Amino acid sequence: MKKIAIVMGGYTEESVISLKSGKVVYENLNRKEFLPYKIYIYRDQWILKDEKNHEYPINKHDFTVCLKQDQILKFDCVFNVIHGTPGEDGILQSYFHLLKIPYTGCNFHQSNITFNKKYCLTFLKEFGIDTAVSFFLNKNQPFCEKNIIKKVGLPCFVKPNRAGSSLGISKVYKKEDLLPSIEKAFKEDHEIIIESFLKGIEVSVGVISFNHQIKVLPITEIISRNDFFDFESKYGGGSQEITPARLLPNIERKIQKLAKKVCNILNLSGISRSEYILVKDTPFFLEINTIPGLSEESIFPKQLNIAGISLSDLFKQSIDYSIECSKKL
Structure with missing residues (x-):
């Protein structure tokens, strides 16, 4: 059986969601084909936890584990479910690439581009993809609030450039609220993006892509009970999610x-799962998540269920594809 390291946790507040996603992967891997292990990655420690909650440190030099004396565990593939850094921004992908260990999801190049909103939006605009008007700002960079508002208008959104789950995001209605929102976003990242408000229908689109065969899952319409689709709306029941969307x-x-x-x-x-705002029948791209949540509260598994695709089958396909691709490197 193939030994699978399910890496979860991470360095941000999204770690709580990652742990839930990791649990789903662990429970749905076919035990006739795979032998899964739970790997927890945090800033201060990388450990494996067994069924009895015993902890074993990960050897970061080669990503192995010493379970017993002279018994070294090597993994056939890594199933990555870390949302945010270091699992979604290309850092872990680069690490596993150097170690020649297969890993699920897109490679480090794509991870780095998609996780960075500035890079991703700028890149997609070159191909004619509609996006909101935006203003990018680095920490400690001088700026004029009047010029920002002149470009993006009010209301607008202030977001960390590299963060997920709507962490650090504010919707700004008044000029006097812009600076506090910028300071809030800078607590999550030293780069931020300020975007114009798009009034329309928000939809979330799950996509499965293997060997250039792309399948779009049933679209989800999002109706937030809060001012926008924030962290509480996503994971605390503060939104209505309609799948398939009423389109x-x-x-x-x-x-x-x-x-x-x-x-x-x-x-x-x-x-992956991408977000759009439908403005007068024109979809505007917001962002994309290459490691979407897989917990019971998450959108992606609900879309899979309606599409008639089991988590077990999807996870097997992800692992098999990753191992096959690694052989070509």
Whole structure:
């Protein structure tokens, strides 16, 4: 049986979601084909926990574990479910690439581009993808609030450039609220993005891509009970998620076509979930997650369920594809 390291945790507040996603992967891997291990990655420690909650340190030099004297555990593949850094931004992907250990999801190049909102939006705009008007700001960089508002207007959104799960995001209605929102975002990242508000229908689109075969999952319409789709809305029941979304067939096809186009432009593999705002029948790209949540509260598993795709089958496909791709390197 193939030994699978399910890496979870991470360095951000998203770690609590990652642990839930990791539990889902662990429970749904077919034990006739795979032998899964739970690996917890935090800033201060990398450890394996067994069924009896015994902890074993990870050897970071080669990503092995000494379970007993002279018994070294090596993994056939890594199943990455870390949301945020270091699992979604290319850091771990680069590490496993250097060690020649297969890992699920897209490679380090794509991970780095997609996790950085500035890079991703700038790149996609070159291919004609509609996005909100935006303003980028580095920490300690002088700025003029009047010029920012002149460009993006009010209301607007202030976001950390490299963060997920809507952490550090604010919706700004008044000029006097802009600076506190910028300071809040800078607590999450030293780069931020300020975007114009797009009034329309928010949708989330799950995509599965293996060997350039792209399948778009049923689209989810998001109705947040809060001011926007924030962390509490995503994981605390503060939103209504309707799958399939209530869209006219021609609009649904337009969004599906756009999701495929984005996936092809970014050359993604594995699974992803992208967000759009539908403004007068035109979808505007917001962002993309290359390691979407897999917990019971998450959107992606619900889309899979409606599409008739089991988690077990998807996870097997992800692992098999990753191992096959590693042989070509």
